[in-house]
């Protein structure tokens with residue numbers, strides 16, 4: 480019975496992967512859609528220290544490779560297609576990807592978040608919004624704008640091979656105190672508190688960056704790259720609303736896409752598993 484149930488999972492980050500594995504264990508073979516790469520945001524994480532089972536922490540990249548092994552173990556091969564739209568049909572959902580249209584009994588949205596660009600949206604290859612494209616760089620001077628956990632995690636990651644400067648607006652950064660302490664102790668990281676990004680200019684293969692403080696004193700910096708870590712917002716395909724009962728019993732959201740300030744891997748994994756279990760119980764009810 481379960482083999483005929485059609486489930487689509489959008490996003491192969493921790494939430495989508497956990498849902499896919501749980502469904503497969505229940506005898507349901509899901510379609511797992513991924514627009515970029517398996518592992519989602521974890522590709523950016525320097526050290527994940529709060530995932531049970533890894534007392535010394537585990538690097539984001541290593542965690543992604545273990546998640547990939549888990550998918551392989553259950554013979555789950557993602558479909559590398561971006562999902563553009565999810566729309567209710569007569570009794571099933573219609574899912575439109577760039578390549579095809581699918582008819583599904585259940586859909587799990589596990590699409591995570593995308594970076595906020597603020598007033599400094601830039602198409603320059605020297606201005607980035609995530610850190611993974613820079614992980615092979617060395618001996619560069621890299622500026623990071625932001626005072627949250629992601630900004631400090633990026634700084635600690637990049638400082639292994641580069642010099643890093645972190646700029647944030649408040650006196651104390653918003654990140655976990657332990658990340659702040661590590662950054663303060665790191666000779667390859669300089670912290671600029673109470674500073675704002677004012678302007679960016681690209682010149683001679685460098686970014687010419689103007690910072691100012693509340694007294695409008697300007698500081699000029701020359702960086703090879705800059706990473707803007709000024710927040711993230713949920714990312715969705717277009718979801719066409721349908722009958723409410725169909726939405727509540729056959730459409731699920733799991734992971735960072737719905738978690739507001741509570742964006743953590745273990746939470747995303749738990750919600751992926753919960754969505755899969757709800758689908759299994761729904762099917763058992765008949």
Ligand SMILES: Cc1cc2nc3c(=O)[nH]c(=O)nc-3n(C[C@H](O)[C@H](O)[C@H](O)COP(=O)(O)OP(=O)(O)OC[C@H]3O[C@@H](n4cnc5c(N)ncnc54)[C@H](O)[C@@H]3O)c2cc1C
Nearest residue numbers: 490492493494514519520527562590591734735742743744
């Ligand atoms: C620097 C940094 C450090 C972190 N450190 C920690 C930590 O120490 N501990 C911790 O618990 N968490 C940490 N996190 C958070 C953790 O990475 C996230 O909570 C987790 O990845 C969320 O999983 P998710 O599956 O909900 O979303 P994501 O990981 O964002 O995955 C979503 C996936 O959906 C795909 N997708 C999106 N839209 C579509 C579409 N339309 N069609 C197809 N695919 C789509 C994306 O490409 C992506 O692969 C960190 C994050 C960052 C950035």
